[in-house]
Amino acid sequence: MYLGFNMEIKLRPYTSIWARRLALYFGLYVVIISSHIYFSRFDIWHTDVDSARYMLSSLIQSEAAIVALVVTLSLVAVQLAASSYSTRIVDVFIKTPDLWILILIYGIAMFYGLIVLKFIEKADPQKCAEIYVCHSNLEPHITLSYFLGVFVFVALVPYIWNTVRLLKPAPLFDRLTEEITNKSILDTIHNEQIKTDKESTLQPILDIVNGSIMKYDYGTAKYGLKAIGNKANDILKNRDIDKKEKKEISEHIFSHIVSVGQLAISKDNERSTSEIIAILCSNGIISVEQELEEIAFKAIKSIRLLGVDALNNKLEFLAADACSSLRKVGEKSVEKDLKILTKQGGWWEISSIKDIGMISAKYELEYSIMVVANSIDLIGSAAVKHRLKGTIQMAIDSLEAVGMEAAKYKFIGGIRNVSASLGCMKDEMFGKEEFKNEEQKAGFVFDHFQSFLLEYPVFCRNMRAVIPFKKSNAKSRLSSLLSKTEREELAMAMLNDVAGTLVSSGCFDVIDILSTSMIDVEGANTVLTEMGLNEALNEYLGKMSSHNINEPVLIIMADIPLVSQKNIKDMVSTNADIVIAPGRMGGTNAIFIRNPSSFHVDYYGASFLKHREIAHGLHSEIFDSFNISTDIDEVSDLTEVLLHGKGQSREYLEKIGLNISANGGRVGVKRLT
Known part of the structure; x- marks a missing residue:
């Protein structure tokens, strides 16, 4: 707390907790004793000596038993x-005052009761004869002991309340963050420099967050990360801390947050990593607003690092999150024209997005490269509005570099997205004389990529895909966990994921769903059939031949929601006559047939071996893919959807309360209640 002239009143967090708790219990004590004093005015507290001894003895024993129980339960908690x-x-828990105050209260009550019990004596016999009952000479102390007994029992209520609250993540992190101050962090940094054993006040929260990530406990991790992020924001906004100290504190916090993010990425924990990226984005925006150039630069580089790590672990949507966050920081930098290391606002953000885009192009990740191109375009357009030529040039150069990398790997989707963003930037500068050179450069690069798209033959076209699907009483082996309605809704979600991937791949002119009932799926047709799986598919292939439809066809199951665009493109870009993608336990989850008249299917049992035998004499290939091999049949398979899924299937499982559980070193699924 600060008072004028930059004077600081140093009050340790746990000191204030003790003060609050003592005030609470003292308030309860005042209420109880006031009641005692009030009722004493009516002279109604008369107790027989023997009864008093019995009552006091019982009261002291019960208080001792409760103390023992409280201590035991506290240790269990x-x-x-x-x-x-x-x-x-x-x-x-050791620093929390409730247990110690409660033990003190019970100790005082018990010792006071023992003293009264020790010195209690009968009253004057003459007075006994007058009032018919012999009262003790310590009558006021006896009644006070009774009221103290009431007080110690009432004191259990706030103790239990505060202890139970402390078992929940939010109050626990609130307690831990109270110790995180600019002074404590600076002391930690100094101690690290001189290599002492004193650890950071961030460490307890970081340990809990790391443990939660290891256990896939997203809720607890989210609370901890938000606590650190909010504390970092508060420090950045504090005008009483100079820039040098803010820089040291931010670097310390960012290094720890990034380490947690890298752990989350290694565990495929996308939600926790996304929370960390959002925290860094918030820190970066506040740094820009406060004109803290070095801190903003550190935030930008931290987000870039997590985005690159996410791509290297094939977490495309996380990389897209990183690009979106960099774009938000970049737009704010452009607005403020905050020069970082002599570069105009938005320059470093575009540079970092470009790095993510280069890797996205290499791995042919269409969604992330779309976000990359769009983010660079938006920062570049903001730079046009604020007349930052250096940033505009960087945007054009970065889009060109990402597009050329996509062309290197013949990634048509990437080139298309980059070309569209260049076109938008060109239109933004159209007719503005001061940006004539930049407009010409954007137009030249745009035309180059357009000519490439026209000249390069797209391999995946004039193809069709077929998805066999049964909604009624689907996925019966999941009935131990899901109801009939939930199983059917999950089946529809998986079908939408598979069909959506086929549509977005751009490889298929026709996508048919073989179903026993009408199904409404965007981008796909429903072909009704009452036949079994093999009969329906072989009839479909036969009709293609009889109608002289010689298009290659991909048969793909509806229960493989992890399948990606890259899986589809890789599978159909081969020159083989037959490509078989096996499922687990000897099944077949996808077959690509170049000439439908030359092949028939035989599902059920070890269908993978059957299809290899049927393909004998043809040029066949085996396509091994974790995503395609992961079909969802058993309860344990749902774990893979929650761990790796990104579409409607994962969203549906989370919607009905299913979550990851870790038990005995193994990961499973549990329903949250």
């Missing part, structure tokens, strides 16, 4: 919290 979060939670 500590053990549960430590196993759920981290062993560092023990320190939080």
Whole structure:
């Protein structure tokens, strides 16, 4: 807390907690004692001596038993919290005042009662005769002991309330973040420089977050990350901290956050990593607003690092998140024209997005390269509005570099997206004399990519795909976990994922769904049939031959929601006559047939071996793919959707309350209640 003249009142966080708790219990004590004083005015507290001894003895014994029970339950609570979060939670409970105050209260009440019990005596016999009952000489102290007993029982209520709250993530992180101050972080940085053993005040939260990520406990990880992010934002906004200290503090926090992000990426924990990217984005925007150039640069590079790591782990949507965050920081930098390392606002953000785009082009990731191109376009358009020529030039050069990388790998989708963004930038500068050179450069690069698209033959066209599907009572082997309605809705979600991937791949002129009932799926036709799987598919292939339809056809199952555009393109870009993608346990999850008249299918059982035998004499290939091999039949298969899925199937499972669970070192699925 600060008072004028930059004077700081140093009040340790746990000191304030003790003060609040003592005030609470003292308030309860005042209420109870006031009640005692009030009722004493009516002279109604008269107790027989023997009854008083019995009552006091029983009261003291019950108080002792409760103390023992409280201590035991407290230790159990500590053990549960430590196993759920981290062993560092023990320190939080040790520093929490509730248990110690409660033990003190019970100790005072018991010792006071023992003293009264020790010195209690009968009253004067003459007075006994007058009032018919012999009262003790310590009558006020006896009644006070009774009221103290009431007080200690009432004191259990706030203790239980606060202890239970402390087992929940939000209050726990609130408690831990109270110790994170600019001074504590600077002390940690100094200690690291002189190599002392004192650890960072961030470390307890980071340990809990890391443990939560390892256990796939997204909720706890989210609370912890938000606590750190909010604290970082508060420090960045604090005008009483100079730039040098803010830089040191931010670098310390960013290094820890990025380490957590890299752990989350290694565990394919996209939601936690996305939360970290959002935190860095928020820190970056605040840094730009506060004109903290070096901190903004560090935030930009941290987001870039996570985006690149995500791509290297094939987490395309995370990389897209990183690009979107860099775009938000870049637009704010352009608006403020914040020069970072002599470069105009938005320059470094575009450079970082370009790095992500180069890797996206290499791996032919259409969604992420679309976001890359769009993000560079938006920053470049903002630069046109604010007349930042250096940033505009960087945007054009970056789009050209990403487009050339896509052309190197013959990635048509990437070239198309880059070309569209160049066209938008060219239109944005059209008719503005001051940007004549930049407009000409954008137009030249745009024309180059357009000519490439016209000249390069697209391999995946004049093809069709067929998806056999049965909705009624689908996925019966999931009935131990899902109801009939849930299984049918999940089957539809998986079908939409598969059909959506086929449509977005751009490889198929026709996508048919063989179904026993009408199905409404965007971009696909429904072909009704009452036949079994083999009969329906072989009739479909036969009709293609009889109608002289010589288009290659891809038969793909509806229960492989992890399939990607790249899987589809890789599978159909071969020169083989037959490409077979096996499923687990000897099944067949996809078959690409170049000439439908030369092949028939035979599903059920070890169909993979059957199809290899049928393809004997033809040029056949085996297409091994984790995504295509992962068909969803058993409850354990749902784990893969929750871990790796990105579409409607994962969204549906999360919607009905299914989540990842870790038990005994193995990952499974549980329904949240």
